[in-house]
Amino acid sequence: MASFGSIRSAIFDREEKKQQYQADILGLNAYDRHKKFLKEYVGFYGGEKQKQEQLPIKTDQDTLRDGYRFIRSEEDDMDHSWEQRLVKRYYDKLFKEYCIADMSHYKTGKVGLRWRTEKEVISGKGQFVCGNKHCDEKEGLASYEVNFAYFEAGENKQALVKLVTCERCAKKLLYKKLKEKENKEKRLEKEENRKKKREREETDDDTRKDHERPKGKRASKADDDDDDDVDNFDRYLQGMFL
Structure with missing residues (x-):
């Protein structure tokens, strides 16, 4: 059995440690106290235990x-x-008659399509209102059958779907094809202009060569004509004396 003196000594030691601990705590700010308490909590309630791996839900x-x-x-x-x-x-x-389109990236030829929900069917979105997700136009609508090419489940797939859009959004839908056609026409026009330019340059070169032809050749031709006239005159004189 422990003596009274040992019990009293243990009590004094515990009180001294408690006072020292409180003094240490009071000397810390709120954030440092938070970190200290959290560290002691983890160490006391299972810092040595292995954490169980949580499977993704x-x-x-x-x-x-x-x-x-x-x-x-x-x-x-x-x-x-x-x-x-x-x-x-x-x-x-889902209501799989008309589609809703996301044309946020229409300039790159990327248009996202999905089927309509019940709420969109009730409001007329995609049939009586433009099918572009970010457009609420109700006038000048037209229905298009679109060849929707998409990648799904590791496969490339295609499907013909209906899409109702206004005139402005229809241009967005066909933007890439219209841009390619416009670029092709510009390229053909440039080639035609280059061809005409080459032809004009060749014509100008021929004309310039004609103007720069040496005059000596003309003089020699005239001399040949004079020689022919002399020969003819000599033959004429011989004929008179015969």
Whole structure:
């Protein structure tokens, strides 16, 4: 059994440590106290224990993102896993007649398409209102059948879809083709202008050569004509005396 003196000494030591600890705590600011308390908490309640690895939690949104297909095939419908049932249930809620387009990057020829939701069908978006996601024009609409080429599930796919747009957004939809046509016409025009320029330069060279032809050749031709006249006159005189 411990003696009274040892018990009293232990109590005094504990009180002294407590006072020293409080003095150390009071000398720290709020942030340093926070770090000290957190370090002591982790060390006391399991700093030596191994942390269990937490597996990533796959939400319904992740399942839809991974399993969604713009146009489902028969093979997709034959898969009866709960992930595919969830995706098909979402797919069946979509209205797959007209599309909604995202033309944010139309200048690069990249246009994103998706099916309409129930809310968009009720408001007329994509049918009675321009199908561009960022346009609410209701006048001058026209329907287009678009060959939608996209990459999905590691494959390149194509599908013909309907898209209703106003005149301004239709130009955005065809921007890349119109730009290529315009550039081609400009290139042909430049080639035609270069061709005409070469022809004019060749004509000017021929004309300049004619003007620069030496005059000595003309003189020699005139001398030949004079010699012919002399010969003819001599023959004429001989004929008179015969």
